[in-house]
Structure formats: C-alpha cells, structure tokens
Amino acid sequence: MSMNNNNNSNPHGPSSSGPVPSFPGPRAHTQPERQTFPSKTPNSHLQTEPAPTATAAAATARRKKHKPNERQLREKALAILPESEIYTQLLDVEARVDAALARKKVDIQEALKNPPRIQKTLRILDAPFVSEILCFLNDYTDNNVITWENSQSSVAHEGFEVKRKGDREFPAQIRLEMNYVPPALREVLGVQVDTRSRIVSAIWYYVKARKSQNLNDPSFFQCDQALQRVFGEDKVKFTMVLQKISQHLFPSQVILLEHMIKLSGNSPVGSACYDVMVDIPFPIQRELNALVPNVERTKENDVCDESICGIIRKIHEHHRRRAFLVGFSQSSLEFIKALVESQNKDLKVLLGESGQNAEKDRKSDFFKQPWVEDAIVCYLNRKPAAGSVVK
Known part of the structure; x- marks a missing residue:
C-alpha cells in the first residue's frame, strides 16, 4: 500500500x-x-438554525x-x-446548583399540594336541599296548584313569587319535599340532604381521595367497608353508581306548611339562609402554580x-x-x-x-490443502455462459 x-x-x-x-x-x-x-x-x-415551533423545539431538545x-x-x-x-x-x-434547584423544586411542589387557605363566609340558601315545592291555593279554581322542581332549574334561584288577584284573606298550603340520603350513604358522604348529581360527584371524590380506583381496570373501584354497606359488592363499575344509589334515594317525609295570606300588616317577605365559614385557596395560588415551570x-x-x-x-x-x-x-x-x-x-x-x-x-502453502483439488474440478466443470468461447 x-x-x-x-x-x-x-x-x-x-x-x-x-x-x-x-x-x-x-x-x-x-x-x-x-x-x-x-x-x-x-x-x-x-x-x-432558525428557531422552530414549540413542539418541534421540544422534540429537537430531546434529540x-x-x-x-x-x-x-x-x-x-x-x-x-x-x-x-x-x-x-x-x-x-x-x-x-442543579441539585439544589431540583430539591427546591420538589419542596415547592410539595408546598403547592397543601396551599395556604383563608377563611370566607359561605351563604347557603335552602333551595339546594328542596327537591320540589307545591303551593295549593284552594280559593282559586284556575291554576290553584303551583309546582317548582329543583331538577328542572339549570341555575340557582334564591326564591320565586306567586301572585293572584284577590280582595280577602285566605289560607294557603305549602308542601316541601326534601332530598334525603339514607343512613348508609350518609355515613359515606357526611350529608343528609343533597341532590342526585351531587351525591354521585361526592362518591367519585370519596373514591379518588382514598385511591380506591382499580389499577388494572380504571372503570371499576374497590369498595371499602362503608361502600360495601351501600352497594353490597366488593367492586363496582362507575357507570353503575347512578343506578345502584337509586334504591337509597327516596322522598323524605313531606313537610306541610299552613300560611295565611293577609292583606294588612307588615309584609312577611324575607329569606332564610345559613352562613358557614369555609377555607378557600390563597388568592395568589395561580402565580405560585406558575412558579415551577419557570425554574x-x-x-x-x-x-x-x-x-x-x-x-x-x-x-x-x-x-x-x-x-x-x-x-x-x-x-x-x-x-x-x-x-x-x-x-x-x-x-x-x-x-x-x-x-x-x-x-x-x-x-x-495455502493452495496445497486437500480442498484445492475439489475446487479445481468444480471450477472446470462449470457450465459455460451462453455465447462464451471455451479455449
């Protein structure tokens, strides 16, 4: 070479x-x-190179x-x-420095899991706990029964008014039907009266908080002792929750009220509500959540x-x-x-x-080996290609 x-x-x-x-x-x-x-x-x-798009830049950075x-x-x-x-x-x-930043990032993430909270007053009206209200005006022949159903209201209402023309006082009957949760379900959710949709949501949060969701099949969740008393099974599918809680939801004892409609005196118009102190996330929580990506x-x-x-x-x-x-x-x-x-x-x-x-x-010496003779015979016995001249 x-x-x-x-x-x-x-x-x-x-x-x-x-x-x-x-x-x-x-x-x-x-x-x-x-x-x-x-x-x-x-x-x-x-x-x-020129800056690529965000998705392409992320892929290029990984490569x-x-x-x-x-x-x-x-x-x-x-x-x-x-x-x-x-x-x-x-x-x-x-x-x-990288190790310190990594530790600090973990500390921030742990702190964000339990953010600071402040107390605010939550005013709760009676309407969410009432499934239906019926007003009976017996002195009127037309439209003497007025019905209000909570399930048909897409937005929350503080109240409603019933007006009729009249020149004398008379009694009116008001029937209240409450949303009732039986003892077995009440033990799980911690509430006695609630709507059907909110009960389903509460069961979902109950399962999520206790990490009872099945790892192999996320559409199922495992029932603890309290849920077993409600559903009677060890494992329940999420799509069957609404059907299975129907047997636990039934109308509570009807509340009947007699109200005298008066034409004189002070107006009894008013509202009944409950003021509850609740903890809400700190107002700066959004800025804190955006802190981790910045590091x-x-x-x-x-x-x-x-x-x-x-x-x-x-x-x-x-x-x-x-x-x-x-x-x-x-x-x-x-x-x-x-x-x-x-x-x-x-x-x-x-x-x-x-x-x-x-x-x-x-x-x-390489060509004096025994296989050389066989190789020569094979070479000589090869079939000539078409058109070739054998000399």
Missing part, C-alpha cells in the same frame, strides 16, 4: 477511523487517538440532549491544559451548553492532532509502520475482505 494515498487528504493526521496505533516502550502514551478531521471551518459546528460526559475534559487533555482546573471547578459548582431549563441555557460542548469537541480534536504529531516526532519509523498497518486493516474492511485472512492467501 502506498503511504501517500493514505496521508495526502489530511496532513494533520490519519484519514479514517480504525484501531489506535500502539507503540512499545515508554512512548505508548504519546500515540494519537485516530479520528477523521472535518474539513469545515472550526466554528461551523456552532452555527444555530440534542447532551450526555453528562460531553462537557467534561478528558484526563489526557487536562494534563496539558492547567487552566482547565477552573473549568472543572465550575462544573462541580453547576452540579451542586425549568431555558433556551438560553441550552444555547450555552451547545456552545460549551462545541468548544470541548474542538479541544479534544486539537489534542488528538497534537498527540499524532508528538508520536511522529518521537519515533517516526515505528509510528509510520503502525499507521500503515492500521490503514491496511481499514482498507480491507472497506473492500469487504475482513472475513478472509489475506496474509495466508499470499503463501503457496
């Missing part, structure tokens, strides 16, 4: 990948790590995520760069990391070239022999001869 064919393309070092040349004796540490040197400008790998050792200098490079000790110290400081890595950090990795690659590249030239200057003959041998192996790999031993083919 001609050595000129191997080295003209790259005057600074070997031109193809392959095993590192090894040298005997004390010069073994000066041999280079063989690497194909790029023909681009030194800073070509630091050029940035270009650097390994931890890509920003670290190798020990051989550290030996010839005394100033690199400061860079190594900066890497240690960065690792400690994530920014685009500026990624650009700096890319620049650092590019510089580290250049340092390693120059170190390999230096090691190549140092090895050549200390032992030119041995270095060239090792280089030619390495290039010869690379050429065999490129030509697809790696599965054969070319050194054995060069010797005549």
